[in-house]
Amino acid sequence: MRRLLGRLRPGARLAVDPACGDPLLAELRAAAGGGDWAAVRAGLARAGDQGDLTTMVAQVADVAGVEEWIPQAVAAEPDSALPLLVSGARQVSWAWEARSGSRAQYVTREQWQLFHQRLETAEEQLYQVAEREPEWLGPWYFLQISGRGESLDKEAATYRFEAAVRRFPGHPASHRQRLQQLCRKWGGSHEQMHEFARSSMLGAPEGSQLGELVALAHLEHWLDLERGADAGHITSQPVRLQLAEAAQRSVLHPGYVRGRGWAATHNTFAMVLSLAGERNLARAVFAQLGDTVTKSPWDYLSKDPVEAFRLARKECA
Incomplete structure (x- = not known):
């Protein structure tokens, strides 16, 4: 460092x-930390659009311990995609916690095993959400992150990004994930990364x-x-x-x-x-x-x- x-x-x-100065995100994080699914669900219901909902779910998924109580919420609402989305998102975040921020050569075998186990669970759950709610952005956003961890080929990674922006054009967080995918450390190059960044900026309205x-x-x-x-x-x-x-x-x-x-x-x-x-x-x-x-x-x-x-x-x- x-x-x-x-x-x-x-x-x-x-x-x-961690809530970026946003009172609603702070409330969601507190509810998630307390294992209060009813309060989390009520907070998520206040999302203005699919981009807003995805940001809010990502905040919930960032809270330690969500993996302990969210399975009960999924079981209690077997026909609902929302708790399953939160669960899949948490599995993604939890997987990266297991891997740690160390360079690959310093990650232990046990860490790699946990990393991939959790990503497999995440992918299964997120694809279920995508099938239940075809117009939702959330599963495709989180699948970009899990896919990078699973070293998906370039075509599959591109498909996931395009699936996300078809549902929410100009989604900033999905573009950030695509930028990561194009970094040299993930198999891309500086040239690809800079070209994507600049073309995305110029292709969007000013502001x-x-x-x-x-x-x-x-x-x-x-x-x-x-x-x-x-x-x-x-x-x-x-x-x-x-x-x-x-x-x-x-x-x-x-x-x-x-x-x-x-x-x-x-x-x-x-x-x-x-x-x-x-x-x-x-x-x-x-x-x-x-x-x-x-x-x-x-x-x-x-x-x-x-x-x-x-x-x-x-x-x-």
Whole structure:
């Protein structure tokens, strides 16, 4: 993990917010942590559309312990696709927890076995949801993540992404998963990744959240380079121009509409623009964020994401 240089004295009361500053997501996470399916179901019923529902299910699936009580909810509602979607999504998240964030050579045999067992369960459940609710986005979004773990061939991975965006064109999270699929570490290339990011941004209306893909692509490229080369890449003039364009077409555009979990996108732009030396633009993004800190991507800079956020914000002030 890259370490952030410098240290700050304790300042504002900042803390990582897994709910991205969203009260409804915070309520859902609390209900999920308490094993309260009735409250979780009621919260999910407040989703505005399929994209919103998928974001909310992903938040529930991120909560430890959901796997302990969701089977009872599935059994109690055998004809309902919703608890099965939550279960499948949790199996995906739980699988990646078993694998850990270590590089493949450091993952133990037992971890790999658990990883694949949980992904197999997830795939079975998510395909059942897709059959019951053909118009739902959710199963196809989570199948993109499980498929990457199962090392699906390129055609199958493409099919899952296309199935998702047919149901919800322009879905930001599905585009993020596709970007991951095209990263060099997953068998793609920097060229494929950057082409997808830029073409997606330019193919969307100005003010679209898809501008974030350009920032994410350069973040992935930066992470893939050795120390020294990474800074040379992210601070190069062509990259700075691309990042400025992406910010101005998305989070800093007058027509930008904040979706559920918007703060995660803003944190990404704040960090990448800071790394690139685009301090004026980064300062504008920080101003919109306030004190809402997300773990990612700041954990790439420090074991303390809050410290990384605070230092970057101070340097851009």
